[in-house]
Amino acid sequence: MSKVPISPISGKYRIIYIALLLAFALSILYWFLVRRGFIFAIAEIPEVLCLQGCPAEEKLHTPPVAKELLNYNKPLPELLITTIDKQKISLLIEKSKHRLTVYYDLKPIKSYPVVFGGNPTGDKFKEGDKKTPEGILRVRDLYPHPVWSKFIWLNYPNPSSWRKHFQAKFQAKSNGKVAWSDSIGGEVGIHGVPEDGDNAIDARNNWTLGCPSLKNKDVEEIYQWVKVGTIVEIVP
Numbered sequence: 001m002s003k004v005p006i007s008p009i010s011g012k013y014r015i016i017y018i019a020l021l022l023a024f025a026l027s028i029l030y031w032f033l034v035r036r037g038f039i040f041a042i043a044e045i046p047e048v049l050c051l052q053g054c055p056a057e058e059k060l061h062t063p064p065v066a067k068e069l070l071n072y073n074k075p076l077p078e079l080l081i082t083t084i085d086k087q088k089i090s091l092l093i094e095k096s097k098h099r100l101t102v103y104y105d106l107k108p109i110k111s112y113p114v115v116f117g118g119n120p121t122g123d124k125f126k127e128g129d130k131k132t133p134e135g136i137l138r139v140r141d142l143y144p145h146p147v148w149s150k151f152i153w154l155n156y157p158n159p160s161s162w163r164k165h166f167q168a169k170f171q172a173k174s175n176g177k178v179a180w181s182d183s184i185g186g187e188v189g190i191h192g193v194p195e196d197g198d199n200a201i202d203a204r205n206n207w208t209l210g211c212p213s214l215k216n217k218d219v220e221e222i223y224q225w226v227k228v229g230t231i232v233e234i235v236p
Contacts, residue, residue, distance in 0.1 A: 057136050057160060060233050061092040061103055070101060070111040076221050079109050090231040091190075091222075093212055095120055095132060098204050100190075100212065102222060112218045113201050114190075117210035121236075124156070124210060125168040126178045127185030132210050132234060135160050139230040142223060149192030149216040150223045154232055156188040185210070190232070192216035 064070045071079055088105045093114060100114040119130035137154045145151040157165065161184065168178040190212045193200055198215045200207050207213065212234075214222070 059235065060136065060231065061090065061101075061106060061108075063092065063094060063097075063235075064099075064101055064108045064111060067097070069099065069113065070108055072111060072113075074110065076102065076110050076225065080104060080225070084225065086225060086227045086230070089225050089227075091226070091233070093132075093232065093234040095134070095234065095236055100214065100222075102225065112214055112222070113204075114212050114214050115201055115204055115208070116206045116212055117208050118206050120206045123164065124161070124185070124188075125165055126182040128209075129185075130208075130210055132212060133157075133161060133188060134234045134236060137232045137234065139226055139228055139232065141228060142226065145191055147194055148213070148219075150219045152190040152219070152223060152226060152232075154188050154190070157184045157186060190214065190219060190222070192219040 084104075090103045090106065092101045092103060092108075093099070094101075095116060098114055098116075099111050101111040102109045116132040117130040120132060122131055123135075124131040124133035133154075133156045135158075137156055137158060139152055140155040141153040143151055143153070165178065165184045169180055169182070171177065188211055191214075193213055193216060199205075201213065201215050
């Protein structure tokens, strides 16, 4: 019995198949690059490219009046006595005061000591400057960390970060901040310390490459109450 020959894919369908495969591969690459902060999303182009006359970010939180840490010795669940809606949780980080405060419905609940990158003064404009970014950020993801207890990944760079990065590049000749060859950086998150490293927090030792760092027991407590999308405001 003779075999029925299997005809190869015709030229027209082969081109369609290759085009679909290429489009799929490019979409995966685009998603990966956006998620990792190497490029900005297409939908964000108008906001990113607003280099002049852009609306300024409004501050969301009113800092606690007291200079010391608020309710630091009280467990957070005891302070949040109502039924908790994680949508109402937000964080304020004050770099000059080395203070991170948890807010519920924009009311301060509890503060924690926090340290930053080795060059903590000023906003972050590029990779490797050891600065902690400022502005309104959001939690991108949360996961356990093998060295620093927990990692609360922030969405740096966001459109505002990209805009400031490009503005700094346009101004590089006058201020020397960012060269056109400099990348914006990424992988910024709130995390703990290596084992037995709490003394770095007590001593206000800005030891990271730019991430806010807490004692492990503190980041583990906060980790339970934030979610993807939680607002994190960082101010000087």
